[in-house]
Amino acid sequence: MAKVSFREQVLQVREDAIVASVNRLLAEKGFDLMTVDEVVADVGIAKASLYKHFSSKEELAAAAMVRVLDLALAEVERLRQQPAAPLEQLRAVARWTMQVQLAGEMPSLPSQNSTLRAALVAHKGYMDRLLRLSDLLGEWIEAGQADGSLRAELPPEVLLYTLFARACDPVLGLLKAAGQYSDAQIIDILLLSCFGGLSTGQEAQAAAATKRVRKA
Amino acid sequence: MAKVSFREQVLQVREDAIVASVNRLLAEKGFDLMTVDEVVADVGIAKASLYKHFSSKEELAAAAMVRVLDLALAEVERLRQQPAAPLEQLRAVARWTMQVQLAGEMPSLPSQNSTLRAALVAHKGYMDRLLRLSDLLGEWIEAGQADGSLRAELPPEVLLYTLFARACDPVLGLLKAAGQYSDAQIIDILLLSCFGGLSTGQEAQAAAATKRVRKA
């Protein structure tokens, strides 16, 4: 039993090393520019060994996403320990995702139609964590809409999707590449544009848009 | 001269047909899922003929982007004929891009690192149009910041990038896929979340965030 445990530990360590490499490469180059050969070269193992752990390139990406989702879930659980208004909790989560992006640790995957999307929605570990995270964020969203700090005219899913989308918004990469703002400034800018919107004087605008939105 | 003109016309018509097919396939399946074989099958020409017009798959995508940028420029020029506040002009442009998306005519390209990005920034026709569009939108953005309808705390480029990013925001696709909102409702929802932000009561929030943003 000690041997088995040891062997399993070795496998686990290797798997962690693979996922770490994949995560870094995905953040650097994106899914299509990352080749499996790069991964095995980076980890220092043979291609066949990698395919013992993961059955496809898509599985590799899914493992990296599972990793960041676990980190996100841990961050959310940590935030739940501290009492704060729902809006502030959501802002803190958004801030955390931007920090991950700025640290170069957010995998960049094609968000639209692709074989990868299909593989992800079919991936149980990924979907379980995504749904759990959605549930946790959904609580804050509904609480925020109830206490008036979040727009109740917007369907809760829209708030959820928008927050998820900001976790890989290309605008952050553009600002980072421009190089004229500090990381802290970029985060403040994007939090403001996301939660506060682009325009001032929301009253008239919100009233005008509410007409149709309410019909949902 | 008539012969040359006729031949050129034939080439032009074929090129238009190619770009139209590419545009549709890009909107349907995205760049990586679209194969060159599909394109030639759809147009009904031989592969070699296609490569006479476009030297690579990336060039095909660039041609499709040039097409939508030309449509966008035409729409902006049309809007400039009609007097309206800068904020309303920008909202109208954002609305137009969402209509294009909902009509299934917006090419979906990987927005992040990829060979395609490199090809696009090196593509003169694409970059010329993109810069021209940026200039035109920039005028409205600065005017909107000057008249107080757009947040002056945000750098103008941030507003520009954010509008561009909304033109291919995955949130629209998610709402469309959910199927529970009409096209008009989706547009109103996204305009509100983009220009109005997710939260209500922007005063305190804006004041808090402005501290650091201003340091830029």
Added chain:
DNA sequence: GTCTATAACGCGATAGAC
């Protein structure tokens, strides 16, 4: 000559042999 059809080459993902 220009189009079409088809084959061929390179590269990367995947799988199996040793």
Added chain:
DNA sequence: GTCTATCGCGTTATAGAC
């Protein structure tokens, strides 16, 4: 763990049809 094979796809080259 290395090596080799296959397959898909982008790309190029070849050969035939009008």
